[in-house]
Amino acid sequence: MNQAPVFPEGFLWGAATAAHQIEGSPLADGAGPSIWTRFAHTPGMMLNGDTGDVACDHYNRWKDDVKLIRELGLQAYRFSVSWSRILPEGTGRVNQKGLDFYSRLVDELLANGIEPLLTLYHWDLPAALDDRGGWLNRDIADWFAEYGSVLFRALDGRVKKWVTHNEPWVVTDGGYLHGALAPGHRSRYEAPIASHNLMRAHGAAVKAYRELGKHEIGLVVNIEPKYPASDSAEDAAAVRRAHAYMNEQYLHPALLGRYPPELKEIFGDAWPEWPEDDFRLIRQPLDFVGINYYTRSVTKAAESYPLNTGVVKQPLGTYTETGWEVFPQGLTDLLLWFKQTYGDLPVYITENGAAFFDPPAAMVDEAGNRRVRDPLRIDYLRKHIGAVHEAIRQGVDIRGYMLWSLMDNLEWSLGYSKRFGMVHVNYVTQERTPKDSARWYSKVIATHGRSL
Numbered sequence: 528m529n530q531a532p533v534f535p536e537g538f539l540w541g542a543a544t545a546a547h548q549i550e551g552s553p554l555a556d557g558a559g560p561s562i563w564t565r566f567a568h569t570p571g572m573m574l575n576g577d578t579g580d581v582a583c584d585h586y587n588r589w590k591d592d593v594k595l596i597r598e599l600g601l602q603a604y605r606f607s608v609s610w611s612r613i614l615p616e617g618t619g620r621v622n623q624k625g626l627d628f629y630s631r632l633v634d635e636l637l638a639n640g641i642e643p644l645l646t647l648y649h650w651d652l653p654a655a656l657d658d659r660g661g662w663l664n665r666d667i668a669d670w671f672a673e674y675g676s677v678l679f680r681a682l683d684g685r686v687k688k689w690v691t692h693n694e695p696w697v698v699t700d701g702g703y704l705h706g707a708l709a710p711g712h713r714s715r716y717e718a719p720i721a722s723h724n725l726m727r728a729h730g731a732a733v734k735a736y737r738e739l740g741k742h743e744i745g746l747v748v749n750i751e752p753k754y755p756a757s758d759s760a761e762d763a764a765a766v767r768r769a770h771a772y773m774n775e776q777y778l779h780p781a782l783l784g785r786y787p788p789e790l791k792e793i794f795g796d797a798w799p800e801w802p803e804d805d806f807r808l809i810r811q812p813l814d815f816v817g818i819n820y821y822t823r824s825v826t827k828a829a830e831s832y833p834l835n836t837g838v839v840k841q842p843l844g845t846y847t848e849t850g851w852e853v854f855p856q857g858l859t860d861l862l863l864w865f866k867q868t869y870g871d872l873p874v875y876i877t878e879n880g881a882a883f884f885d886p887p888a889a890m891v892d893e894a895g896n897r898r899v900r901d902p903l904r905i906d907y908l909r910k911h912i913g914a915v916h917e918a919i920r921q922g923v924d925i926r927g928y929m930l931w932s933l934m935d936n937l938e939w940s941l942g943y944s945k946r947f948g949m950v951h952v953n954y955v956t957q958e959r960t961p962k963d964s965a966r967w968y969s970k971v972i973a974t975h976g977r978s979l
């Protein structure tokens with residue numbers, strides 16, 4: 528970069544986490560179990576048998592964690608609420624102690640000058656609702672709107688940026704199609720139904736917010752640019768399918784009121800005819816979209832379930848610990864595609880980060896301070912924040928960047944084996960140690976990006 532990048536006035540710099548990945552104490556103070564509490568306690572589902580029973584013990588350490596956020600100079604903090612802490616049975620009775628936890632967290636963030644961005648759903652469905660069909664039951668649109676309304680009434684005004692869902696694609700692809708994530712179903716018939724009900728619930732919650740709230744609400748999606756492995760017609764068709772399945776399946780109904788036609792091609796007889804009214808519910812005006820970006824896919828035609836696509840590893844590529852190629856140009860390309868396809872809706876980068884092997888925090892520097900050197904993460908972040916700046920330079924209305932993640936945490940069914948945090952967590956002592964990347968990011972924020 529030949530000159531210091533300039534980010535827009537008011538560009539929001541922060542970091543993100545999710546309830547089940549950091550809180551621990553999943554059943555404390557009257558909370559009900561979630562599908563992840565059950566999934567983690569089902570033998571064979573979690574690497575090393577790891578669970579979210581303790582995680583980063585944020586449920587008890589939240590005040591110190593807010594202090595850490597302030598010391599790092601973050602301007603915003605994206606977190607999620609555990610639905611079953613608020614409504615232990617998923618609907619009906621409100622658990623005031625659960626609500627009080629998040630109310631205190633929000634007040635502490637505000638007292639420290641940190642803007643809260645609240646995600647209603649980051650994958651931890653109340654088990655009681657899963658027992659009633661969960662995302663396969665059309666009633667969940669009302670259940671989700673009820674849950675959102677409890678939080679809107681309690682927190683709106685202190686919380687001014689709301690998100691309905693985090694990544695409906697992962698919820699469906701992982702939880703209902705391939706079964707790698709809770710609730711562990713593997714059905715090409717269930718996946719479209721779960722996906723559609725997630726979006727109906729999104730629409731119902733946004734409608735409820737327009738009646739109860741006075742600020743902003745959006746949707747967070749994980750999208751990934753698909754590049755053809757060759758110039759063959761088969762690979763071009765594979766790119767079309769993969770792009771529709773991951774990148775358009777949720778943004779199209781939310782913003783355009785229709786699905787891409789490729790989904791019927793992909794799911795065939797498993798793709799229902801949806802009632803037109805559903806799309807009027809789903810397509811609610813949004814104040815922003817959150818984009819989670821990690822990597823790209825070089826895509827080819829291949830036999831696979833159910834997309835008939837494959838990803839081609841790049842021999843000269845750099846890969847993270849989760850096997851994702853480091854490809855910052857993909858973020859710029861994707862943001863330009865978003866603007867071209869959906870117009871000038873404001874965008875936040877609501878997740879971006881990488882898992883690399885970080886040396887243990889027991890290492891100390893010359894002054895005897897604990898130190899975690901993570902140069903690969905700094906390089907990844909520098910290049911991706913640079914890619915965001917390039918998209919801004921080309922006219923995309925990007926309002927902020929939330930680094931994934933504030934701290935090392937439970938990486939879902941991969942347990943604690945992958946570390947995404949800019950802060951190291953010692954899971955035995957619960958000691959937090961800012962990594963070099965945290966110090967680097969603090970400077971980026973203090974200079975509003977100019978030190979990139």
Ligand SMILES: OC[C@@H]1[C@@H](O)[C@H](O)[C@@H](O)c2nc(CNc3ccccc3)cn21
Nearest residue numbers: 545693694697749819821878931938947
């Ligand atoms: O995997 C890192 C994070 C995860 O910890 C967050 O909870 C989640 O929001 C998240 N989404 C992605 C995007 N991609 C993805 C692809 C396949 C499976 C899971 C996530 C990465 N991440």
